[in-house]
Amino acid sequence: MKAINLVMTRKNSIAIEFDNILPELLFDKSLTQIQDSIIYMGNKQLPLSEFFEVEIEGDCQNSEDCLINIEGDLSRVKRIGFAMNSGKIIANSNVDFHVGALMTGGHITVNGDAESYAGREMTGGTLEIKGNVKEFCGSSYAGEWRGMSGGQIIIHGNVGKQLADFMLDGKIHIRGNCDILAGVHMSGGFIQIDGNVTQWIGGQMKKGIIVLNGKIDSMLPGFVFQEIVHNPLINGQYFIGKYRLYSGDRGVNGKGQIWIKE
């Protein structure tokens, strides 16, 4: 196992972009090469060492065994783990936009909050955020009609609007509350929300499953109540309690399922 420890040494007001700081790009690099890795600040290309102290522990033969551990105030560091395909990243801070977006593999842990666009269009891997997340988590990027299609997102806190827009596949588990428009345009995949949801869940969903363990203000009229099931088996997992099953969205001839705990 190779651990690349990055400690932020300089505060930045303009966001810096971290999409070059990935296990698959750095696992076989020397200390100097890592220090010289290019990061963007606005339109400026700067070496990583401009902002971070770099330390390496151990060694590895492939990116799977590479861990990037990032310390400091990362609230203006964008695109951590962007399009990452293997290895592990741990960010011990709040992070800026696009964390884990387009990732295809590997594991990202954020020990803090994340800004919007976390895990957008991801196709594989795991993104775990210990705090809250803002809008468009696990969604598609603007204009795209193919959203998250694989992998797993686990959010320990609350999430903002438009969770999992256009989701095709994969799993999302929200342990906190969720703002409006979760699972809109879903056509596959599985979302579990343990907290409350404001409203407009699953609008225009065609397929896929949403399980809501908390409360919801109101259901969209395109969803039709089917039945009440005790301890239902949903997506290979038993959920304890009484659940109301809705199907829809009938507005688009959808066959999605929303399970709501009574």
Added chain:
Amino acid sequence: MEYILKNGIVFDPKNNVKGEQMDILIKDNKITDEVSSNAKVLDVTGKLVMPGGVDLHSHIAGPKLSIGRLYRPEDIRRGIKPPSRNDISGFEAGFSLPTCPTIGYRYTKMGYTTVTEAAVPPLEAKHAHEEINSIPNLDIPTLTLFGNNWFMLKYVKENRLDDLKVFISKWLKLAKGYGVKIVNPCGSEAWGWGKNVDGLDDAEPHWEVTGRQVITSLTRVNEELGLPHSVHVHTNDLGHPGNYETTLETFDCVKDIKKNRNVDRNQIIHCTHVQFHSYKGTSWRDVSSGATELIDYINKHNHLTCDVGQITFDETTTMTADAPMEYDLFRLTGLKWANKDIEVETASGLIPAIYSQHAPVSVLQWAVGLEFFMGVKDPWKIALTTDSPNAGPFIRYPKIISWLMSQEKLQDMLDNDVHSWATKRTDLGTYNREYSWDEITVITRSSPAKILGLEDRGHLGLNAKADISVYDIDVDDFDPTLKSNSETIENKLLNSKYTIKDGEILVKDAKIVKLVKSNHIWCNVKGLENSERLLENRIKPEFNKYYTIKYENYGVNDHYIKPDTQVNVEYMGENYESN
């Protein structure tokens, strides 16, 4: 500046040069036969030398593109390329809907120097010309949409072809257009009433005029004016199973109209993206190719030409003034769809399209396009297009060329890669033709230039425009018929060794070394000025009644089109070729 392109293997079909090793001399912006001793020598020994590429049908500027870019940000994110340190081109973005500068960079790198914007509504012509100003390095004629224009429909209904002639002459000046484009004649106007027309003889609901009347009237007028390009027709029923009959009728309905004596071209009608108009059957379940009948007609007649609109198996964007067709596509695919009304002139629509080699209909369309390339015997009657971006983006031309040059490659695709409809429902598998470099030069340069009536390009004869492309292909040592060389063809044709336009080197060793402003090419008919003034006075009240802008603000002012090339046409009355 003077140059000698030394020892290239030259293909210049118009001048019957078929792969001869020779020097090309350039002085100022022309091909010449003599240069001074100061001429710079560019050693291109053994390399493939052709005239600059000419694309006669592409969508590169105008409101559809802008809507597309707004509507498909996901497409803009494809093809992002930061500015290169090695050449002077800037940031690139977009795949099927590239940004304006990106369009210029990519065409230039491919060795293309002239690209026709194929559909500009006069009302949006300013917008189109403004976008052209943001595209570098090309000569760009624009085709003006007339096939659903209310004034045109009125003159056709009342059989006032003299007024129609003056109207076309005046409107080309206003729109700074080069030629007459007809899209789904009467169908796009019917869309204003929520309808379409079915075939050539179905009357549009408001004016009760048919597509046949529109096409024949505009063709007559086009020939009487002696415009350099013929009418450029997107026939009715695009993309509908069974539409080959409409296409055949369209081919035939103008065959007795006489061609103007003064024009260089052979055809009186150019049918565009003919692939989309060549299907038999009654639905997508029983659809099959109708190309054979159309190819047979093209081979037997000389009054028409076509371009293909070849499918390239990409996720792309369809955009057309054939708005009801786009609605049909929306109903088929359910993908996001945009619709735009261009007042009393035309309509337009836009929707993403995904052509997959595993999807039977996509494969059928792909095979139908290739049937035309294989079946039309005279390459001067056909041009390579993808109706970019409708059937695929223009950067796929080299890939199509690799298919056309290698039977082995094509057979491998038929055997292993594409859905069986390609062989079961088309005749593609029965052809055994491989294009030579000479024929490739015809369909990508010489034929489009001749069809467009641009006599100064598409060849390398004396006094031709010094638009030249050189590719890093050693012609004598390279076998394009081998499947294993397909990727090489594609890479080399995507990245020219030299692209020279107007005698200036724009690309060197696949890097853009110079950016120049694109040139607006438009057609200026002379001799009808008095009639135009009278017509203008008659039209103004109606115009100001129906349009949301005033007539005075309608035309494209001169400052929009700098630099420009006026193609002057002297109106000489009825001046037809005898049969």
